[in-house]
Amino acid sequence: MAAPEEIPILQVDDISKSFDGVEVVSNVSLKIHSGETISILGPSGSGKSTLLRCINWLEKPDRGDVYLTGKRVGRKEDGQLMSDIELASIRAQMGMVFQNFNLWPHFTVLQNVMECPVHVLGMSKDDAVLRAEQLLEKVGLKAKRDAYPYSLSGGQKQRVAIARALAMVPTVLLFDEPTSALDPELVGEVLSVMRDLSAEGMTMVVVTHEMSFAREVCQEVVFMDDGQVVEQSTPDKFFSNPQTERAKRFLTRYE
Amino acid sequence: MTDLEIVIKEWPRLASGFGNTVLLFGVSSVGAFLLGAHMVGPLRSRSKIVRVALHSYVDGMRMLPFLIFVYLLYYGLPSFGVKLDAWTAGLLGLTIYHCAYVTEILRGAWDQLPTGQTESAQAHGYHGFRLMRRIILPQLVLNSAPVLGNQLIYILKDTSFLMIITVQDLTYAASSIQSMYFVPLEPFLIAMALYWAISLLIERLVRVVQGTAKVRGLGRA
Numbered sequence: 001m002a003a004p005e006e007i008p009i010l011q012v013d014d015i016s017k018s019f020d021g022v023e024v025v026s027n028v029s030l031k032i033h034s035g036e037t038i039s040i041l042g043p044s045g046s047g048k049s050t051l052l053r054c055i056n057w058l059e060k061p062d063r064g065d066v067y068l069t070g071k072r073v074g075r076k077e078d079g080q081l082m083s084d085i086e087l088a089s090i091r092a093q094m095g096m097v098f099q100n101f102n103l104w105p106h107f108t109v110l111q112n113v114m115e116c117p118v119h120v121l122g123m124s125k126d127d128a129v130l131r132a133e134q135l136l137e138k139v140g141l142k143a144k145r146d147a148y149p150y151s152l153s154g155g156q157k158q159r160v161a162i163a164r165a166l167a168m169v170p171t172v173l174l175f176d177e178p179t180s181a182l183d184p185e186l187v188g189e190v191l192s193v194m195r196d197l198s199a200e201g202m203t204m205v206v207v208t209h210e211m212s213f214a215r216e217v218c219q220e221v222v223f224m225d226d227g228q229v230v231e232q233s234t235p236d237k238f239f240s241n242p243q244t245e246r247a248k249r250f251l252t253r254y255e
Numbered sequence: 256m257t258d259l260e261i262v263i264k265e266w267p268r269l270a271s272g273f274g275n276t277v278l279l280f281g282v283s284s285v286g287a288f289l290l291g292a293h294m295v296g297p298l299r300s301r302s303k304i305v306r307v308a309l310h311s312y313v314d315g316m317r318m319l320p321f322l323i324f325v326y327l328l329y330y331g332l333p334s335f336g337v338k339l340d341a342w343t344a345g346l347l348g349l350t351i352y353h354c355a356y357v358t359e360i361l362r363g364a365w366d367q368l369p370t371g372q373t374e375s376a377q378a379h380g381y382h383g384f385r386l387m388r389r390i391i392l393p394q395l396v397l398n399s400a401p402v403l404g405n406q407l408i409y410i411l412k413d414t415s416f417l418m419i420i421t422v423q424d425l426t427y428a429a430s431s432i433q434s435m436y437f438v439p440l441e442p443f444l445i446a447m448a449l450y451w452a453i454s455l456l457i458e459r460l461v462r463v464v465q466g467t468a469k470v471r472g473l474g475r476a
Contacts, residue, residue: 058374084382092380102375105471106393119389120380150472161375168379 007070009034009203010172015054015064017047024050026227027064032172032205037198039206039214039235042224043250048207049099051224052176055205056094057087068093069171092120095165099177101157103149103164109136110145113163121168128167135163139193155186159193166197173197175206211254215239223247258438262445265432269442272428273449279414279424280453283349284407290350291357295395296387298362309358316355322416324352329420345417353410360406364399365391397468404461408454415450425449 012030016023025047032038040048053059055066057074066073073090074082082090103112113132117123123131136142139159149157158178165173175194179187191213198204198217208214214221214235221238223231225246231238242248262269298309316324329344339347368391376390396403418427429442468474 056378058378088377088380088382091378094378096375096378098371098375098378100369100371102369102371104372104375104390104394105473106397115389116379116381119385148471150470164379 006033008032008067009036009069010055010205011067011070012051012055013065013067015051015061015066017050017054017059017061019050024227025054025061028224028227028229029064030222030229030232032203034203035201036220037202037204037206037218038220038222039208039218040222040224041208041211041214041250042230046224047227048224049176050227052174052205052207055174056091056096058096088120092116092168093171095168095170095173097158097161097165097173097175097178099180101149101154101161101181103157103160105149108146108148109141109152109160112149112160113167116164117167131167132163135166136160138166138196139163140189153186154182155189158182158190162190162193162197172203172205175204175208177207177209179208179210209254211239211251223250225250258436258441261436261438262432262441265436265442268428268432269425269445269449272423272425272446275423276411276414276425276449277453279345279349279417279422280407280411283346283353283414284410286346286350287353287357287410288403290354291361292387292392293384294354294358295361295365296384298358299365313355313358313362316352317359319352321348321352321413322419324348325416325420341417341421344420345414345422348417349410349413353406353413356406356409357403360399360402361392361395364395367398368394394473397464397471397473400461400464400468400474404457404464407457407460411450411453411457 008031010030010032012028015025015028017025028051030038040051042048050059054061055073057066060074065075068090071090074087076082076086104115107115110129110132113135114125114128117128117131118125133142133145136145139162141156141159141163144152144156149160152160178194179190182190187210191210194204194206194213195217206213206218216235218235221231221233221235222229223238230244231242231247233243238247239251242251294309297305298313300306325344325348328339328348329341332339372390372394373386376386381390414424415426417424418430425446429446432442433439465474
């Protein structure tokens, strides 16, 4: 007899999303359990980023539901839309790292990291400074605490963005192509931080084109094309023995 | 008495007018900015009624000469049973009128702001006016300092219209000295110098804000 299934950290249930009549995400379902790192792969325009943005309702899904530790995101139990306040409080439990970093330029590095703990969670400034310093140390940027984002390299910006997301002690971290805007020589420093997080048991959903990261770090790979999940398996199986023509074609392009 | 001696003798009149001008300018500038900061968000409201109402206000004010607006407030409203004293009408007029411009300046700056700024704030649990106040507004101000400074100078100069509705501002003081003693030049030259002094302070403020923006890589319009 199977043990009763534990509640997944994140459950995506039959999500669809269209823009101007074109369906970008079609009936996608996923489950991510605590401590897992999964990557979502696929060609450009396959709907990966839109799917990720539907998870924290930066895009409102047309159909389907998202559950964070069993709690419905975006809609109340009765199906009514959540208020902005309710949605904000559930988003605060999901960290997100963007392709273009989106650090807040008017704040210093330290202020970027302590901003949300103070103003969203209501943490005291002293505690927030301590935590922010620890996190900056973790991503190797403590020396840059008083610098403005403007003066940082892309790789440094992205590491600050990761620290900013971690400062909220998120249940799950969403990465939207975190290395795609970086110069090739800066990709490694960001991936190395992400590897460490994964090893520490952070639950992560990573939309990426970094095949080596997907292969070496993730427990599961989701391959999307045309808005649909085409394959979903372990990295070993997916990279050595893809089941579909589309996945094979995609992988040959990255060989 | 020479003309200059007359002006020196009447200095308290000028000083009090100057004080009133500074007060009118200060209160209505702060008011217009705070009100504008609250209006620029709803300008992108999901509700069409809210959007149309706010756009009509912003565009309506900008199409109306300030003097006519103040006339309407002071001399027109009593026909509808609303009687405002000169100071109230003046302050309300300046604030409401220039708030429309401030709102438009902030709206324009917001249009230039990458959407990622709002999205990353939302993703971290921000919403509503706190998102505006912490994340958006500081960037709008840093990015549009010269235009906002320009608007402050307009507010300053528009205070002088209020003498028409009997507010005793700096221009009123200069004008009354002129008509009492028939000295056409000196009072106005002094008034001009005082307006100029405030304008220089505004310029100074703009420089400071621009410097703050520059070290953050902002404000390069």
